[in-house]
Amino acid sequence: MAAYVGRGVHGQTVRLLGTRVLAGELREGDTIDLGALSTELDLSLTAIREAIKVLAAKGLVDSRQKKGTFVRPRAQWNLLDPDVVSWQVAAGAADTFFRDLAELRAAIEPAAARLAAQRRTDEDVVVLRAAIDRIAASVRGTAEEETAADLAWHRAMLAATHNEMFTRTDVFFAAGLSERDRLVHGAVHDDPVPSHSAVTEAVAAGDPGAAEAAMRALLDKAETDLRRATAMNRRAHDDHERGSTA
Structure with missing residues (x-):
């Protein structure tokens, strides 16, 4: 899409x-x-x-x-279309959209991480670790590069469940995750590698409980980063508006 x-x-x-x-x-x-x-x-x-x-x-x-x-x-409306997602955020509905996205991810991704830890193959682990390397390389790149790397990791995690339904759930959040990553990129400078690595290594170790907990921690961090980025963007917008009327 x-x-x-x-x-x-x-x-x-x-x-x-x-x-x-x-x-x-x-x-x-x-x-x-x-x-x-x-x-x-x-x-x-x-x-x-x-x-x-x-x-x-x-x-x-x-x-x-x-x-x-x-x-x-x-x-x-095709609310999962990347452009419709972008227009929704541009139209001032970002808070509601990102709340809905966070609730959806919280319902899907921790369960996927648990299942991936139970079913992952050696090849899945190789793909996940390669995706971590890609995230690390993208941190100082463009927003598009970091967004693509992050999405590749999440898709690899879903694929590691070896459940076709879970694998296809990326259509529900891929566009929203991309929009969220573009907003956070450049505004928040925390290293995303440790949180993603924690999930990857728990999956590699075949520890479902640790994988689920690490994914929940990753999602909590994602929400914190988004709040910080949103606050920074709003302050920048307010400063611009005050400067325009001065």
């Missing part, structure tokens, strides 16, 4: 309209006046329609004869 990679004006238009939907500026059931948007954004109707196609593919809008283009009910 990849993020939309539209560039330039087209990509900006898709993001603008997507954020308006997620922010509730365009509400469920609202008809979208494409002509008015064309005038407002100084874009052709063709350009607006192309952007609408992207939103339709993500379940946010639909078009019907005689009804026009309208915002679909939230229950039909």
